[in-house]
Amino acid sequence: MSPMLQYQALQLVCSSLLVIACIITMLFFFATGMFYQDCVAQLGFESALMVAYLVLMIVYPTSAQTNNKTACIGIAVALHFLFLCAFTFLMLEALTLAHLLVIYIKSPFQRSNWVMVVVGLLLPLLVVAFTAGFGSQQYPDFSVGNCWVNPNGNAMWGEVVPIGILVAATVFLLGNTFFTQQMPPELAEEEHRGRQSDSHKLRWVVLALCVELLVAWASGVAANQSGDQGIYVFFCVMTLVLAITIAGARTSFDDTFRSKMHRLCCGTELTYKRSEILSISARSRITPTHKPEDVSSTSITTGSSRYTTSEERTSQVTTSPTISLPNTPSEEQQEQRVLMKRTYNFTDEDTNEN
Known part of the structure; x- marks a missing residue:
């Protein structure tokens, strides 16, 4: 087996682990009824990321090897849309957490999760439609068999600029939760009342996912364009880091999820002391x-x-x-x-x- 095939096999294993991590986390969220707005945004992020890696695993190798230009362009456009959706849903999750923790940041999607999902899909669709409509031939590089995006082509700007804006918005929203002391009082929205305390830990997870996704996307584009074996290995490592963060940190840092999982498995709920935002302890809530x-x-x-x-x-x-x-x-x-x-x-x- 040639070295390139070995690295492609390694990429297949890492991508498979990421897909499994996304599926398991999504099933746990559905089983425990974790349909808070930040969790819905996380489900959108994981769905887009999972489909993107499935395309890289299943469809991409065949089209790259057969030099099918139409299929190659279709894959490049699909990857553009899916990764842009992943960044968008991470930004929406950061917006939800900032709404819970910062008094002057208000989310316009508090009354409807469906509106947030539509926005999370519609914005990337408009960007991709505009980019593909004016330069679909600029997406792949047929000379090297790259069906993702050509870093030297004009279509690259259609990915770099929106992703840069989304990452900057995510960092700005999360940064406000770290440096702003004015926290909102107890929320009027009943479905979000218990999320304020959890948001203090989940903001670290969202920030880590944003950085990891950015590095994984950049290394993946560079690896498929240059064919460098070291970049392939780095892309696989970042894929594994993403999988661990999704399946491990995103679930273990969420006290609500852990409590519901404990009830689902053991029939009893874990009790956690709430933060000073709620000004009430778990003992006072269960003791009449x-x-x-x-x-x-x-x-x-x-x-x-x-x-x-x-x-x-x-x-x-x-x-x-x-x-x-x-x-x-x-x-x-x-x-x-x-x-x-x-x-x-x-x-x-x-x-x-x-």
């Missing part, structure tokens, strides 16, 4: 409070010539026992009870008449 709280006490006295009446009202607020999930704030149900005490004092004149 029965102590009544005296709100008001009024006394009314009415007198007459025959008898006097005094009335005392005491309002009490009692908290009904509730059990909340470890990653959602408790919503205490309160009921107000009014206790009335009446006292009748009859005069001597009234007694003599009887």
Whole structure:
């Protein structure tokens, strides 16, 4: 086996591991119901990345070896769209985390995950349609059998500029979560209330994925253009790093996911102490409070010539026992009870008449 075939076999193994990591993580998210908006963006990122590597594994080698120009252009356009989708969904996930952690950053997609998904697909589609419409022949380099993108062609600008903008936006959004001290209060959106604490760790994962994806994409383009064996090895290593980050860090850093997985496997949930953003601990959320709280006490006295009446009202607020999930704030149900005490004092004149 020639050295080039050996490195292509190594790339096949690394790409297969990445695809498996994406599939396993996505299945875990679906099994545990992880459909928070940041998780939906992560699912979009993993789906686009998985399909891109499937194209590199299955379709790319055949088209590159047969010199089919039409198929080669189609593969280059598809890879452009898929990798651009991956960067876009990472930026949208960073936007969601910044919305949870920074008070002046607002996401326009909080009311609908579907709108976010449509935007994550539509923006790359418009960019690819514009680039392919004006220079589809500039994508591959047929002289070296490169069906990804020719770094020396004009189509390269259609990939470099949008990816650079998306990476810069992702770093800017995540950077604000690190350096901005003004955090939003408890969110009104019920489905995001438990994500603020998890976002403090997930922002590191998203930043790592953005850097790793950028390096993997650049090394993959360079390796397929130059055929350098060292760059092939580096591309495979970055692919493995991406797989480990997706299957390992993205799941283990998410306390909500770990709690739901523990419930799915063991029937019980893990309990984590929430951050100061929620100002409530896990123990207080699962332990009911029965102590009544005296709100008001009024006394009314009415007198007459025959008898006097005094009335005392005491309002009490009692908290009904509730059990909340470890990653959602408790919503205490309160009921107000009014206790009335009446006292009748009859005069001597009234007694003599009887």
